[in-house]
Amino acid sequence: MNASSSILLVDESKIFLTIEKQFLRTALATLHEAHSAAAALTLCRERLPHLVYIAYELPGQNGAEFCRMLKQEPKLSRIPVIVICEESRPDQVAASQRAGCNGVLVKPLDRLRFLEVGRSFLVGIRELRRSCMVTVRYRGKPGDFTTRGLDIGSGGLFLDSSDHPPLGEVLRLQIQLCRPGGKGPWIEATGAVAWINTRERPGKPSHPPGFGVRFTDMNVQDSGLLSDYLAGLERGGEKV
Incomplete structure (x- = not known):
């Protein structure tokens, strides 16, 4: 590009x-x-x-x-x-x-x-991503897990986790759009593991161990809630 x-x-x-x-x-x-x-x-x-x-x-x-x-x-x-x-x-x-x-x-x-x-056709169209701290539940092949999301955008998010599913694994996600313990709305999405960050091989040294998820499906209502949440972060409406 x-x-x-x-x-x-x-x-x-x-x-x-x-x-x-x-x-x-x-x-x-x-x-x-x-x-x-x-x-x-x-x-x-x-x-x-x-x-x-x-x-x-x-x-x-x-x-x-x-x-x-x-x-x-x-x-x-x-x-x-x-x-x-x-x-x-x-x-x-x-x-x-x-x-x-x-x-x-x-x-x-x-x-x-x-x-x-x-x-999806032109990589130079940048995705708005924002630092955050949100609660994420996800279901993979081994079972159900709860962790924190540390940055989020319209196309996916990064999960803080010492364990990680394999690349490409499809996950069902539930994301609460607020800080842990808050009362923000929950949204659901399907996503695939797109990259993995480890201490031994950090793809992004500024991130802790964890993995990035690329959203593959999200309904219109939840997409709208995510848009509103990102806009709030862009305006500085939530401290992260």
């Missing part, structure tokens, strides 16, 4: 484009924008962006039609396209998927979900 990476944002609304650019303010990429499918296709031919976020509803051709045309051009077909559909419009989602899009988002946009989907 380098400074030559680029992201194209397509929406006729300048307000939505401003919101999306704010979401991507820490991305290691150049941001381009277009206001129609035709303009977006022209820009793709000229600039070959590494990722496209495009609104479904546009003047002229819609986001699904743009995606279909882009995927038909060999030079452009590998560009990932994320279509942003209107709320409660499963027909838009279905049309976008038939057109070959790589991902779908639904308005109103959730910042963490927006970044999470984009990050």
Whole structure:
């Protein structure tokens, strides 16, 4: 990932484009924008962006039609396209998927979900991570465990533990979004062990022994609670 990476944002609304650019303010990429499918296709031919976020509803051709045309051009077909559909419009989602899009988002946009989907195609979209101290229960193959989470983001968290499951093991997680002993809400997620930190081989010397978990599934309600919690940490609303 380098400074030559680029992201194209397509929406006729300048307000939505401003919101999306704010979401991507820490991305290691150049941001381009277009206001129609035709303009977006022209820009793709000229600039070959590494990722496209495009609104479904546009003047002229819609986001699904743009995606279909882009995927038909060999030079452009590998560009990932994320279509942003209107709320409660499963027909838009279905049309976008038939057109070959790589991902779908639904308005109103959730910042963490927006970044999470984009990050799966472009690693330069940074994940907001915050130091924390939360209670985590997890279920793995040997049984149930309770430990502390020491940093958390939209894509995963780090668990303080001298024992660790093997890399790749899938865990069921329950996370209380507050300091131990507090009254914060519990959320649930599924995650996979992504990396391990040991005293002998510390991947991150600043961290104690433990392991990192990458979230693989979380329902919309719990994702919203996590977003609110992270926003509170970003504002300094909870001492960690």
